[in-house]
Amino acid sequence: MRTILxxxxxxxxxxxxxxxQPDLPTVQGEIEKALHRVTGKEIHINGTGRTDRGVHxxxxxxxxxxxxxxxxxxxxxxxxxxxxGGIRIVSAEEKPEGFHAxxxxxxxxxRYRLLLCGPHEDADGAPQAQRQLLYLRNYVYQVNRPLDxxxxxxxxxxxxxxxxxxxxxxxxxxxxxxxxxTVYRVELTERCLEEGFFPEEESAHVLDIDVTGxxxxxxxxxxxxxxxxxxxxxxxxxxxxxxxxxxADREKAGHTAPPQGLYLMRVYFEEDxxxxxx
Amino acid sequence: MRTILxxxxxxxxxxxxxxxQPDLPTVQGEIEKALHRVTGKEIHINGTGRTDRGVHxxxxxxxxxxxxxxxxxxxxxxxxxxxxGGIRIVSAEEKPEGFHAxxxxxxxxxRYRLLLCGPHEDADGAPQAQRQLLYLRNYVYQVNRPLDxxxxxxxxxxxxxxxxxxxxxxxxxxxxxxxxxTVYRVELTERCLEEGFFPEEESAHVLDIDVTGxxxxxxxxxxxxxxxxxxxxxxxxxxxxxxxxxxADREKAGHTAPPQGLYLMRVYFEEDxxxxxx
Numbered sequence: 001m002r003t004i005l006x007x008x009x010x011x012x013x014x015x016x017x018x019x020x021q022p023d024l025p026t027v028q029g030e031i032e033k034a035l036h037r038v039t040g041k042e043i044h045i046n047g048t049g050r051t052d053r054g055v056h057x058x059x060x061x062x063x064x065x066x067x068x069x070x071x072x073x074x075x076x077x078x079x080x081x082x083x084x085g086g087i088r089i090v091s092a093e094e095k096p097e098g099f100h101a102x103x104x105x106x107x108x109x110x111r112y113r114l115l116l117c118g119p120h121e122d123a124d125g126a127p128q129a130q131r132q133l134l135y136l137r138n139y140v141y142q143v144n145r146p147l148d149x150x151x152x153x154x155x156x157x158x159x160x161x162x163x164x165x166x167x168x169x170x171x172x173x174x175x176x177x178x179x180x181x182t183v184y185r186v187e188l189t190e191r192c193l194e195e196g197f198f199p200e201e202e203s204a205h206v207l208d209i210d211v212t213g214x215x216x217x218x219x220x221x222x223x224x225x226x227x228x229x230x231x232x233x234x235x236x237x238x239x240x241x242x243x244x245x246x247x248a249d250r251e252k253a254g255h256t257a258p259p260q261g262l263y264l265m266r267v268y269f270e271e272d273x274x275x276x277x278x
Numbered sequence: 279m280r281t282i283l284x285x286x287x288x289x290x291x292x293x294x295x296x297x298x299q300p301d302l303p304t305v306q307g308e309i310e311k312a313l314h315r316v317t318g319k320e321i322h323i324n325g326t327g328r329t330d331r332g333v334h335x336x337x338x339x340x341x342x343x344x345x346x347x348x349x350x351x352x353x354x355x356x357x358x359x360x361x362x363g364g365i366r367i368v369s370a371e372e373k374p375e376g377f378h379a380x381x382x383x384x385x386x387x388x389r390y391r392l393l394l395c396g397p398h399e400d401a402d403g404a405p406q407a408q409r410q411l412l413y414l415r416n417y418v419y420q421v422n423r424p425l426d427x428x429x430x431x432x433x434x435x436x437x438x439x440x441x442x443x444x445x446x447x448x449x450x451x452x453x454x455x456x457x458x459x460t461v462y463r464v465e466l467t468e469r470c471l472e473e474g475f476f477p478e479e480e481s482a483h484v485l486d487i488d489v490t491g492x493x494x495x496x497x498x499x500x501x502x503x504x505x506x507x508x509x510x511x512x513x514x515x516x517x518x519x520x521x522x523x524x525x526a527d528r529e530k531a532g533h534t535a536p537p538q539g540l541y542l543m544r545v546y547f548e549e550d551x552x553x554x555x556x
Contacts, residue, residue, distance in 0.1 A: 009412050058477070085415040134287050136475065137363040139413070196474050197414065197484065199336070206475065 001065045004075060005095045006031070006045070007267075008060040011086040013138040013260070018051045018060070027051070027087055031062070034082040039069055048101045048267045049108060052219075054259035056139070059090070059109075059266040063101040107184065107268040109212040112225035113261045115140040116147060116190075116205040135198040140206070141225070141261035147207070147232030149190060154238040155231040156186035156209070159224060159245070165217055166248035168227070170256060173218020179248070183213040186224070210265070219256055227254030279343045282353060283373045284309070284323070285545075286338040289364040291416040291538070295331045296338070305329070305365055309340070312360040317347055326379045326545045327386060330497075332537035334417070337368070337387075337544040341379040385462070385546040387490040390503035391539045393418040394425060394468075394483040413476040418484070419503070419539035425485070425510030427468060432516040433509040434464035434487070437502060437523070443495055444526035446505070448534060451496020457526070461491040464502070488543070497534055505532030 008031070016024040020032065028047055035043040047062040070078060075092035083089070115136060133142050166179040187210045196204075209228060211221050227244070230236040236244070236254055244252045286309070294302040298310065306325055313321040325340040348356060353370035361367070393414060411420050444457040465488045474482075487506060489499050505522070508514040514522070514532055522530045 011412055086412065088412050133363065134289055134366050135417070139475070193475060197417070197471060197476075 001067055001097070002072065003063060003065055003095045003097055003099050004072060004092055005099065005101060006062045006064075006076075006079075006092050007090040008062060009058045009088045009090055010056060010060065011138075012051060012054050012056045014084075014086055015053065017053045017055070018047050018049065027057075027060075028062070030083060030087055031079070031089075034079050035064070037082045038075075038078045039066065041066075046101050048105045049216075049264055051262075051264055052259050054138070055262045055264070056260075057264040060264050061101040061105070061267040063095065063099060101267070104269055105267050106270060106272070107212060107214045108216065109210060109265040109268075110216070110221040111263040111265050112209040112211070112221055112257060113140050113263065114207040114209070114225075114229070115142045116207055117142055117144050133200065135200055138260050141229075141257050143229060143233075145233045147229065148234065149188065149207070149232065151234075151238040152228045152232045153188055155228055155236075155241045156188055158238070158241040159183055159186050163245050164248055165220060165245065167244055167250055167253045168220045168223040169217035169250065170219035170223065171250075176217065179217055181213055181215050181217065181220075183211060185210070185212045187211075188228075222257045222259065222262060223250075223253055223255075225257040225261065229257065230254035279345055279375070280350065281341060281343055281373045281375055281377050282350060282370055283377065283379060284340045284342075284353075284357075284370050285368040286340060287336045287366045287368050288334060288338065289416075290329060290332050290334045292362075292364055293331065295333070296325050296327065296329045305335075305338070306340070308361060308365055309357070309367075312357050313342070315360045316353075316356045317344065319344075324379050326383045327494075327542055329540075329542055330537050332416070333540045333542070334538075335542040338542050339379040339383070339545040341373065341377060379545070382547055383545050384548060384550070385490060385492045386494065387488060387543040387546075388494070388499040389541040389543050390487040390489070390499055390535060391418050391541065392425075392485040392487070392503075392507070393420045394485055395420055395422050411478060413478055416538050419507075419535050421507060421511075423511045425507065426512065427466065427485070427510065429512075429516040430506045430510045431466055433506055433514075433519045434466055436516070436519040437461055437464050441523050442526055443498060443523065445522055445528055445531045446498045446501040447495035447528065448497035448501065449528075454495065457495055459491055459493050459495065459498075461489060463488070463490045465489075466506075500535045500537065500540060501528075501531055501533075503535040503539065507535065508532035 010027050015027050018027045020026050020029040028045060031045055043064050045062040045064040047060060051057060072092060072094050076089040079089045160183050162182040164180050169179055189208045191206055193204050193206060209225050211224060231238050288305050293305050296305045298304050298307040306323060309323055321342050321344060323340040323342040325338060329335060350370060350372050354367040357367045438461050440460040442458050447457055467486045469484055471482050471484060487503050489502060509516050
């Protein structure tokens with residue numbers, strides 16, 4: 001038996017999240033169906049992160065075991081021919097026996113993407129911002145208030161490090177042994193989209209919040225992003241963020257930013273840290 | 279009674295075209311439902327063009343009649359609050375009694391959008407182009423062959439003017455009195471997307487084919503776009519396009535480009551030609 005690691009990109013708009021569910025389209029379900037069409041076998045895959053409905057990925061990972069048959073270097077091509085256009089296998093590689101996309105993951109990077117729009121009105125008083133989001137509505141969290149980026153960067157720095165992140169955990173996830181996690185980096189990058197694909201991108205500003213950590217609690221990145229937006233709009237003081245974390249109280253943190261702004265960018269394994277021993 | 283002209287933008291991905299159909303989501307159906315929610319009345323709207331399933335619009339038009347009640351300058355705002363995010367009312371304006379979005383239209387501009395990608399393979403031999411189209415797959419026609427733009431521009435010029443365009447008409451549309459139409463302009467604009475919203479836009483080339491005419495036969499723009507792609511890839515000679523039109527034979531023209539690359543950009547009425555007499 002070979003152990004195969006898939007790297008997967010997907011547009012989460014049309015899926016009820018990663019995890020397989022009866023009678024609902026999910027990313028895991030579509031990939032297992034495609035594996036069945038390609039190999040004729042029922043193959044179960046283990047994903048690194050169970051992304052929620054509407055959340056996207058550029059670098060989700062999953063492992064499965066497979067016997068003889070399709071060569072490893074044809075798996076991505078064969079699956080892509082069988083998968084819907086919104087799910088793409090970026091690569092498939094063989095790993096040592098027992099390698100597991102979830103248990104062997106050492107960390108992940110998520111991106112949370114904001115679209116910063118001023119509150120505009122057209123001649124009729126109708127908010128122009130509504131039109132702006134026609135084509136990007138499923139891929140970004142639109143914020144119509146001015147945001148104080150310096151305050152957000154200060155708050156982001158306070159979120160880095162090893163903390164009990166219970167304040168950034170939503171109810172409803174799996175039970176965890178501990179709510180202590182290490183956030184290696186929270187990086188804010190703003191850029192202006194000069195001439196994009198859609199007219200709505202013209203003169204829009206994108207603010208990406210890239211969060212890298214060793215693990216994440218349920219909805220943690222979305223609550224971090226919502227908290228940063230609340231800091232940027234003055235609802236929460238940047239200087240208060242350490243106390244919010246200290247409190248371990250979900251009520252003291254900011255709102256949960258919506259799923260469509262979230263992208264699972266990359267999963268890190270032992271060898272990504274440069275001291276693998278395969 | 280007031281006569282109201284709506285200008286409408288929509289993402290056609292989730293709709294079975296413009297025209298209302300029982301039990302299927304359509305753009306006209308969603309707008310009539312929203313009008314009912316906003317006014318409490320059953321109001322029928324007349325659209326300018328019956329776009330097909332998957333076709334988009336930035337400037338579709340539609341008219342309807344309405345009595346007292348909601349002020350004209352609040353209609354767009356009220357409808358947008360009631361419509362799904364993929365349909366946006368750009369404007370609502372009062373027109374003279376009897377004005378009709380379809381019968382008073384003097385012309386339209388459609389855009390057909392191609393994404394030009396070289397045939398790339400990654401290290402595993404899997405076509406990279408498949409990944410590139412994850413997020414733009416519903417908004418563009420991806421072409422992986424090199425295209426001869428000079429030949430396409432020559433063919434485009436041959437499509438301009440007043441001709442019997444029966445060769446560019448698909449079966450299945452409404453019956454028309456004549457297949458003679460005037461195409462005022464076919465313009466090709468290529469541009470490179472430097473740093474777009476999605477990574478797949480990086481270094482992609484967009485080729486827009488903008489077609490303005492007094493009227494269009496069923497699938498005419500999609501067949502014109504497919505014919506131009508066939509000219510660009512050498513399947514049809516640019517010098518043969520006048521004879522293709524002359525033949526009035528659908529079999530001699532090129533393939534029908536897929537719906538997701540097509541956008542209804544603008545509808546022209548009498549006053550847009552500068553000699554209105556309202």
